[in-house]
Amino acid sequence: MAQPFPNNILGETASGMTEMFPKLLALHQGKVQEGKSDSSGKENGSTTSNSSQGNNAAFADTLGGQPFLQEPLEIVIDKNKHKLALISGDTIVRMYDVGLGGDRTPEGSFIITDKVVNPNGRSNGEFGSRGMQLSNTNYAIHGTNEPDSIGLDESLGCVRMRTGDVEELFALAPQGTPVRIGEDVLPDLTLVPEAKQRYQHTLVPKQNNPNKTYHWLN
Numbered sequence: 001m002a003q004p005f006p007n008n009i010l011g012e013t014a015s016g017m018t019e020m021f022p023k024l025l026a027l028h029q030g031k032v033q034e035g036k037s038d039s040s041g042k043e044n045g046s047t048t049s050n051s052s053q054g055n056n057a058a059f060a061d062t063l064g065g066q067p068f069l070q071e072p073l074e075i076v077i078d079k080n081k082h083k084l085a086l087i088s089g090d091t092i093v094r095m096y097d098v099g100l101g102g103d104r105t106p107e108g109s110f111i112i113t114d115k116v117v118n119p120n121g122r123s124n125g126e127f128g129s130r131g132m133q134l135s136n137t138n139y140a141i142h143g144t145n146e147p148d149s150i151g152l153d154e155s156l157g158c159v160r161m162r163t164g165d166v167e168e169l170f171a172l173a174p175q176g177t178p179v180r181i182g183e184d185v186l187p188d189l190t191l192v193p194e195a196k197q198r199y200q201h202t203l204v205p206k207q208n209n210p211n212k213t214y215h216w217l218n
Helices: 018-040 045-059 163-170
Strands: 072-076 081-088 091-099 108-117 130-134 140-142 178-182
Touching: 081 163, 091 163, 130 163, 140 163
Parallel strands: 072 178
Antiparallel strands: 072 081, 081 091, 108 130, 108 178, 130 140
């Protein structure tokens, strides 16, 4: 999943990912097998139970002894508040201030398609160091060389982010992440983890796209 463009489903890696991935995969497979056993009306047996307990031990220091994020990631952009939230169910993973375009910023549901490093060919271009296209449109979530526009409606419709923010979001949100844009769409919070420092990640090489010039509505 962590490959050069256009197969960069994961754009960044972290030191603990390689170690944790097989444990998460085994936990997921155990739940799938348990579901199949339940639907067939047969007993689950001790093998699945013991396996689940062993996998859960990897999360002994997390809330409830379970993987912290139980639901798929989603990006929600609130036009009234000029906020972008990366959420999992009722958990807000990150919250950022963004610049928008007022009525020029479309409302609705999209997904992250192209994820591009330096979409202008340089990190200080009008789209900054990272860009994430919204479905098959001319709109994207991207960096900006006009940081004073964050919190305002000065774009032509795209979602502008500060450099550190867009680089962290690029690292956290994989290709295919749903994006929902509207007014007053932030979830009612029941759980908000603290974010005292940036997500520590390593950029996957070759995530630029030299074969395309992006003409997003900045």
